[in-house]
Amino acid sequence: MRRVPPGDNLPRWVCDACGEIHYQNPRLVIGTIPDYEGKILLCRRAIEPRYGYWTLPAGFMENAESTAQAALRETFEEAGAQVELGEPFSLISVPAVNQVHLFYRARMLSVEFKPGEETLEAALFDEARIPWKDIAFRTVALTLRHWFADRKTASFGFHAESLDR
Amino acid sequence: MRRVPPGDNLPRWVCDACGEIHYQNPRLVIGTIPDYEGKILLCRRAIEPRYGYWTLPAGFMENAESTAQAALRETFEEAGAQVELGEPFSLISVPAVNQVHLFYRARMLSVEFKPGEETLEAALFDEARIPWKDIAFRTVALTLRHWFADRKTASFGFHAESLDR
Secondary structure, rough: OOOOOOOOOOOOEEEOOOEEEOOOOOOEEEEEEEOOOOOEEEEEEEEOOOOOOOEEEEEEOOOOOOHHHHHHHHHHHOOOOOEEEEEEEEEEEEEEHHHHEEEEEEEEEEOOOOOOOEEEEEEEOHHHHHHHHHHHHHHHHHHHHHHHHHHHHHHOOOEEEEEOO | OOEEOOOEEEEEEEEOOOOOOOOOOOOEEEEEEEEOOEEEEEEOOOOOOOOEEEEEOOEEEOOOOOHHHHHHHHHHHHHHHOOEEEEEEEEEEEHHEEEEEEEEEEEEEOOOOOOOOOOEEEEEHHHHHHOHHEOHHHHHHHHHHHHHHHHHHHHOOOEEEEEOO
16 A cells, blocks of 8 residues: 655555555666667567567666666667667656666677567668657657767767656 | 566566555666855765765655756755756666666755755865765765866766676
8 A cells, every 4th residue: 555654755655464665766768779880770569568669679677787787688688689888878757657768879799689579570770761650669769869860970979858748 | 575477587576465566676866966166065964874974965766757857856855955957977876776876967056055854964065175984875976086087177978887796
């Protein structure tokens, strides 16, 4: 049940049986922008939400790992791709769903990849062929737009922002 | 109790009474580096852990807010300070405690501040007077060191890293 624990100021999930307090804070979704000779690796989702839509490899950060480890793990789990991680590129809050999305730049170490369990197919796209109408999430579309815009200037920045409801 | 829900691959807290699954993912701790004419505002902690030690204003991001809103809220709650937020400055994973710490650059809009409920006292420090031996957390010390180093070069970067156990 939800109640305000002693010393707190917001209601939390508290287990009546064992007293465990389960704080529900925003979760980090972490992924990469895998670049192979200027093409970007996208995954078509085999799970809801947004089944069948295209996304960058990404997923929920797990306990006991760093943000960089989460990015590498998700890229391998979802796309079977080995990458060299670059700098963090975008950090986008999505308050409507209590998430923060973080994407790293990444260079694919080879052209090899294969879809994981949560992916229908994976494929490399150059800018002209990105399926903009079928991108799964606004944070992914925004990240890709920033990436292609920055590439034109040959200067990759760091993009922090928030998506309104 | 902890068990592996259907379709998952890690044990999660599942309520036997209502079936609610409480995922426990890393939490974001968000704060600022409040700058007033070159001095930095620090808070002495009135709570555990690290009671009595100095820290930057920061705290757990809450649901339904953005990272920037969390930074502003915590700065006001802990230090009573109104700031103009700058760019994200440091993003430091702490896998040992399942946390990710994010600090924003911030300019104090006035010299006014006052300690909040979780703060014994707040004070402005120039670089020579930072109480390095009494800083509460490694992420805060690291962030401050990056900040003063970057200020010397008049070029503030973005620092992403992970603290080993």
